[in-house]
Structure formats: C-alpha cells, structure tokens
Amino acid sequence: MKSLLVYLKKYRKESILAPLFKMLEATFELLVPLVMAAVIDTGIRNHDRHYVISMCLVLVLLGIVGLAASITAQYFAAKAATGFAGALRHALFDKIQSLTFSQMDTFGTDTLITRLTSDVNQVQNGVNLFLRLFLRSPFVVFGAMIMAFTVDARSAMLFVITIPILSVVIFGIMLTTMPLYKGVQANLDRIMMSTRENLTGVRVIRAFRKEPDETRRFRENNRTLAASQKFVGRISGLMNPVTYVIINLSTCALIYVGAVRIDTGILKAGQVVALLNYMSQILIELIKLANLIIQMTKAAACGDRIAAVLAVQPDMKNGEQKLSAVEDDGPAVAFRDVSLSYKGSAGRALEHISFEARKGQTIGIIGGTGSGKSSLVNLIPRFYDVSEGEVDVFGTDVRKLDAASLREHVGIVLQKAELFKGSIADNLRWGNAEAQSQDFEQALEISQAKEYVDKKPGGVGYMLEQNGRNLSGGQRQRLTIARALMKKPDILILDDSASALDFATDAKLRMAIRNMSHSMTTFIVSQRAASVQYADLILVLDDGKLVGKGTHEELLRSNEVYQEIYYSQFPKEAAHA
Ligand SMILES: Nc1ncnc2c1ncn2[C@@H]1O[C@H](COP(=O)(O)OP(=O)(O)OP(=O)(O)O)[C@@H](O)[C@H]1O
Numbered sequence: 001m002k003s004l005l006v007y008l009k010k011y012r013k014e015s016i017l018a019p020l021f022k023m024l025e026a027t028f029e030l031l032v033p034l035v036m037a038a039v040i041d042t043g044i045r046n047h048d049r050h051y052v053i054s055m056c057l058v059l060v061l062l063g064i065v066g067l068a069a070s071i072t073a074q075y076f077a078a079k080a081a082t083g084f085a086g087a088l089r090h091a092l093f094d095k096i097q098s099l100t101f102s103q104m105d106t107f108g109t110d111t112l113i114t115r116l117t118s119d120v121n122q123v124q125n126g127v128n129l130f131l132r133l134f135l136r137s138p139f140v141v142f143g144a145m146i147m148a149f150t151v152d153a154r155s156a157m158l159f160v161i162t163i164p165i166l167s168v169v170i171f172g173i174m175l176t177t178m179p180l181y182k183g184v185q186a187n188l189d190r191i192m193m194s195t196r197e198n199l200t201g202v203r204v205i206r207a208f209r210k211e212p213d214e215t216r217r218f219r220e221n222n223r224t225l226a227a228s229q230k231f232v233g234r235i236s237g238l239m240n241p242v243t244y245v246i247i248n249l250s251t252c253a254l255i256y257v258g259a260v261r262i263d264t265g266i267l268k269a270g271q272v273v274a275l276l277n278y279m280s281q282i283l284i285e286l287i288k289l290a291n292l293i294i295q296m297t298k299a300a301a302c303g304d305r306i307a308a309v310l311a312v313q314p315d316m317k318n319g320e321q322k323l324s325a326v327e328d329d330g331p332a333v334a335f336r337d338v339s340l341s342y343k344g345s346a347g348r349a350l351e352h353i354s355f356e357a358r359k360g361q362t363i364g365i366i367g368g369t370g371s372g373k374s375s376l377v378n379l380i381p382r383f384y385d386v387s388e389g390e391v392d393v394f395g396t397d398v399r400k401l402d403a404a405s406l407r408e409h410v411g412i413v414l415q416k417a418e419l420f421k422g423s424i425a426d427n428l429r430w431g432n433a434e435a436q437s438q439d440f441e442q443a444l445e446i447s448q449a450k451e452y453v454d455k456k457p458g459g460v461g462y463m464l465e466q467n468g469r470n471l472s473g474g475q476r477q478r479l480t481i482a483r484a485l486m487k488k489p490d491i492l493i494l495d496d497s498a499s500a501l502d503f504a505t506d507a508k509l510r511m512a513i514r515n516m517s518h519s520m521t522t523f524i525v526s527q528r529a530a531s532v533q534y535a536d537l538i539l540v541l542d543d544g545k546l547v548g549k550g551t552h553e554e555l556l557r558s559n560e561v562y563q564e565i566y567y568s569q570f571p572k573e574a575a576h577a
Helices: 001-046 049-098 101-107 109-133 136-151 153-200 203-207 211-237 239-263 269-310 373-378 401-410 423-428 437-447 450-455 475-487 503-514 552-558 562-567 572-576
Strands: 330-338 350-358 363-369 388-393 412-415 491-495 520-525 537-542 546-548
Touching: 001 049, 001 109, 001 136, 001 269, 001 572, 049 109, 049 153, 101 109, 101 350, 101 401, 109 153, 109 269, 109 562, 136 269, 153 211, 153 239, 153 269, 153 401, 203 211, 211 239, 211 401, 239 269, 330 401, 330 520, 330 546, 350 373, 350 388, 350 520, 350 537, 350 546, 363 562, 373 491, 373 520, 373 537, 388 450, 401 412, 423 437, 437 475, 437 503, 450 475, 475 491, 475 503, 503 520, 537 552, 546 552, 546 562, 552 562
Parallel strands: 363 520, 363 537, 412 491, 491 520
Antiparallel strands: 330 350, 330 388, 537 546
C-alpha cells in the first residue's frame, strides 16, 4: 500500500492543506462550548441582553468560519483523492496492458477488473477520509480534554476515566467486527461473480433450463451474505447502546460533580454545560476515528491488491530487432523442437514440435479439442514464450524481435470473435488506421462479409454494439477476418475462426484467401477436415504432440489420427461414392 503513495506526490499541497483546514474547523468547534458558557454565566445570569446577542453573533461567526474551513478542507481532500485515484487507475491500466498473457492468466480477468474499478474507488475513499480525519479526530479528543481541564481540572478527571473505557469499548467492537467485515466482503465478491457469470451466460442458462439452479445458487449466496451482514450488524449495533450507557453514566456523574461544585461556588452553570459539550464532542470523534480505522483497513487491503499488480515485473523481455524486410526465400515460420508448459500447469501443452512453413504456403492444423492447436499458433506472434526450443519468424527467433514489429506482420483471428463498440469501419481500422474505402471493400470481399455489410444501413458506417452483439456469430467471425486482412499481413492465422460459417462460405473464404496473395503464409486451425484438406502442409496434433505432418493424401494413406478425424466427418462409403 505504501508504494502507492507516490501517486499522491503531485497533490502534496492539497494533502497538507486538507488536514490543516480540518484542524482549523476543529479549533473553532472547541471554542463553541466556552462561548456558550459565557452566554449562560455572564449574559443570561446578569440579564445582559446586549452581551447575549453579541455572543450569539460570535457563535454564528464561529459557525460560518468553521463551515468555510470545512468546505475548503473537503475541496482539497477531494482534489487530492480524485487526482490520486485517477493517476493510480491510469498506472494500473498501463500495467495491465503490459502484462503478458501468462501473467493475465495468473491473475484472472475478473479480479483485474475488480482491482481497476472498485478497489481503486475504495482506496480513493480511504484517502479522502484519511486526509480529513486523521489529524482532526485525535486533535478534537485531546483538545476537548485539555479544554475541559482549563474549565475545571477536578471535573475533567471524569474524562480521564471515561475516555479509556469508551476507547476500549469502541475499538474492541471495531477489532471484533473488522475480520467479520472481510468475510462480508468475500461474500459480496461471490455474489458479484455469480451475477456477472449469470448475466453474461444468460442465453446458455436459458437454453439448458438452468434458471432454477442459478436462482437457488444466487439465493444461497444471498442468504450467506445477509446472514454475515446481520451478524456483523448485531455486533456493531452494540456500539451505540453501550457507548451511550457509558456516556450517560459519565454525564450523570458530571452533572452531580458539577452541581456539587456549583453549590460550593467553584463552578458556574455555563461551565458545566461546556464540560457536557466537550464530553459529547469526544464521543462523536471517537466513533469517527473507529470508522476511519475500519475504512483505512479496507482501503489498505484494496491498496495491497492494486500494489500486487503494479509490482509485477515483465516476464518477457522485448527483443530489439525490427522485422522489416521479408524478402528472403527461407521459411516464413519454423518451429524447432518446441515445447510449452503453461505456468501453474503440471503437464505440457506442446511437446517437441518441429516443422517449417514456407512463404506463401497454407498450413492446416488439425486435432481434437485440447490437442494444442491454439497453443501452437499463439507462439507465432509471441503471445507466450516457449519453454524449450525456438520459434523463428522469417529466420529470426521471435524472442529477439521487437513484439510490435513482429505483430505488424502477423494477422491473427482468434477463436472468439471480439469486436468493439463503434462502426464497422472503426473496427476495421484496427488493422489499418489509414484505410480507404477500397481497402474496406477488398478485405470485406475476401472475408465473405461484403454481401451482408452492404445490406446493413449505412454499410461500413453501421454501428456495432458492445462485442458486436447486433451481428450473428458468423457475421462477427467474417468481420474479424476482414479486420486481420486489413493490415495485409505476411502471416495470417485463422484459429478456428470459420467455425460458425457454413461449408460453402468456408470454402469460398479459403479460396479467396488463397487467391489473395502468393506471398502470405496462412495457418488454418480447424477441427473440420474439409477446412484443412487443401492445405500445402497439414499438421496433426494429438495431446500436444505432432503425430502427423504432410499433405491430405499422404496423411490419409498413412496417419491413423488423421484417418480417424477424416472418416468421422466423411464416412468411407460417402468418400468413395
Ligand atoms: N492459458 C492457459 N493456461 C493453462 N493451460 C492452458 C491455457 N491454454 C490452454 N491450456 C491447456 O493447454 C492444452 C491445449 O489447449 P489449446 O487451447 O491449445 O487446445 P486446442 O487444440 O486449441 O483446443 P480447442 O480445439 O478446444 O480450442 C489444454 O490442455 C488446455 O487446458
């Protein structure tokens, strides 16, 4: 948490002025009981109307100046806290952008979202509250005690007894409830997670008629949350009655001692009223202080979660070499005895993979689910680093290449079609910021998207909703392919990205890509034999191992796994017919 304070540096002035103005406000507050005592003891006692009015004006003035000090303090505290949170959010966002896929997998997307949003908000509130109260509350507690001593030392001894008892009760309850609050927070996280999952997967839930199960799960989580909140509420509910019993007992004692001392002429009625005022000021500030500590504990826990992300060091060193000229006739992509283990996974996702893809070739990658197809292609743009071996792109180990320049040359279309809110043209410009209308036309035509885009109102100006949810699955896929084609990549990777297309469109798409450029090397990952069968080289993966490598005819003759896949989709009788 301490490491986050650097983001407050820019607001040093505000961070000093906010507590100082709060102390100024507190000073005026501490003067009020004395003025009230004077009103009672001098003004009312002597029937001096002029004195009462002038003292009341002093009270109003103290109130106005106190209010002005308080507003100024709020302004500085809010400025520092919001500025701090803005800078922190920015730094965290930048850090998340720089995380490698492997680091993102380790954290998990959900928790990164929570850290970037509610955790930062919690820290912001903590800073705001801290700047306003960390000096003010102890200042009022000690100040009110000292003021009470200046009024009457003997009566003030009651404060010396009451304050420690009150502190023990308030902080005791606080210390008991604090770990319970953590439990409440964890239950709240659980509810948030299940709600998010429920809303994003609502179609699947309805399709499988899982609503009753989901409702039951939510109800149970909700019940647990309510029970934990009720339990914490009951304990903190003790705070008020117990503290009021103590404060009322001490008030009685104070009134008794005050009355005796008024009788003996040592004290005046106004002074006793002042002492009572100081007593209640102390109570209020102790409760505020306890609240501040609770909020600070929460903020510190959130701050630690943020600091943990900020402290992550890159586990991939960016190479320095730029991939510019792609002239030579060597292999476009070469895997040299490549193995891959994901962090935290016991087994290997890929084992000893070796192959070469020449410039302009189409490489088909086929295998069952979880056989390692996506893992293999993800190594080409260096989304992950190999555990052993080497991946070369145009003759250079990808680890020696500058990642941005490598990815300039690689167009990848992922399994899940991700689109962003904005027009179709905005989404396509991700591939080429300077694209002209003929570039859009060409990419949409090759990706077989032109026909449906032309029919949309506004064509490429048609506005997509978040994740392109106003398009069908197949339309989304074709648009992501068009986006990748916009940058005219030297290497194109289609990772099972035609799965939502019908066979005819899939075939047209492959044909159009093949005719597009003779120098582009294309990787087609698919579970469909028909999608890869015309490739120049087919790689057959099984449980992370390369169990076959060759053309369709070669593999169909000699490779058992390929035969199994192929004949499961094209039964022998049909194939011979
Ligand atoms: N980010 C990851 N972290 C840990 N393990 C992973 C990760 N991604 C994939 N794996 C594991 O690696 C293996 C290969 O997964 P991969 O996604 O490469 O298979 P695939 O052949 O593309 O499967 P599918 O056809 O179902 O998409 C699987 O056992 C999977 O559980």
